[in-house]
Amino acid sequence: MFEKSLSSVRRDQPALLALFFDLGDTIMLEESEVKDATGTTLCAELIPGMADALRHLKTQGHRLALVADARPQTPVNVLRQHSLFELFEYCAISENLGVEKPHPRMFQAASAALGIAPQDYPRVAMIGNNLERDMVGANRLGMISIFYHGNERRRTHPLTPEEHPRYTVTTPTELIACIAQLAGIPPAAWR
Numbered sequence: 001m002f003e004k005s006l007s008s009v010r011r012d013q014p015a016l017l018a019l020f021f022d023l024g025d026t027i028m029l030e031e032s033e034v035k036d037a038t039g040t041t042l043c044a045e046l047i048p049g050m051a052d053a054l055r056h057l058k059t060q061g062h063r064l065a066l067v068a069d070a071r072p073q074t075p076v077n078v079l080r081q082h083s084l085f086e087l088f089e090y091c092a093i094s095e096n097l098g099v100e101k102p103h104p105r106m107f108q109a110a111s112a113a114l115g116i117a118p119q120d121y122p123r124v125a126m127i128g129n130n131l132e133r134d135m136v137g138a139n140r141l142g143m144i145s146i147f148y149h150g151n152e153r154r155r156t157h158p159l160t161p162e163e164h165p166r167y168t169v170t171t172p173t174e175l176i177a178c179i180a181q182l183a184g185i186p187p188a189a190w191r
Helices: 050-059 073-081 104-113 118-123 131-140 172-183
Strands: 018-021 041-043 064-068 088-093 124-128 144-148 167-169
Touching: 018 104, 041 073, 050 064, 050 172, 064 073, 064 104, 073 088, 088 104, 104 118, 104 124, 104 131, 118 124, 124 131, 124 172, 131 144, 144 172, 167 172
Parallel strands: 018 064, 018 124, 064 088, 124 144, 144 167
Antiparallel strands: none
16 A cells, blocks of 8 residues: 655655644544534544554654644644644644635645745645545645545545545554655554
8 A cells, every 4th residue: 555665855854744634534533523503523533543643653753733624623622632732733724724625725834834845845744534635735736645544434536646645544553654664664663
């Protein structure tokens, strides 16, 4: 699934500068959301193993940002509920930015907040479950697209070249292994 490598990255620099995550069905289980009258999610369960995966990635030195189409308070509520909010350096939220993915502003806002210049976008990975939004947005900017295929809620087969993810993972464990490979970490140190 994730047999490709980043051979063009200089080894004196970090292979990956940041990991951008979608929220729904990438971190949290959408079917578990409890919403208020405004559509803001008050709480939700997480994909099993994802909290540990995020903590592991952070302890490995990865910079995390959220890039999500959501009500502004939704990510705060869900991530705080599971003590994960502090792991993320920035949250690019569609309602705050006035656009939704795949609009480049969503990804550019997160990149700018982390001090990542456009020429370094190929060293940013976007992890998401939506081919039309997450993969297209990342691919258009030259980012590494990682499709989190955890369920069949949305279409899972690309219809256009822009929808093709560079990598596909189905579990948090596979995600850690994929990111470790991209970061140049030997397999023995993945866990």
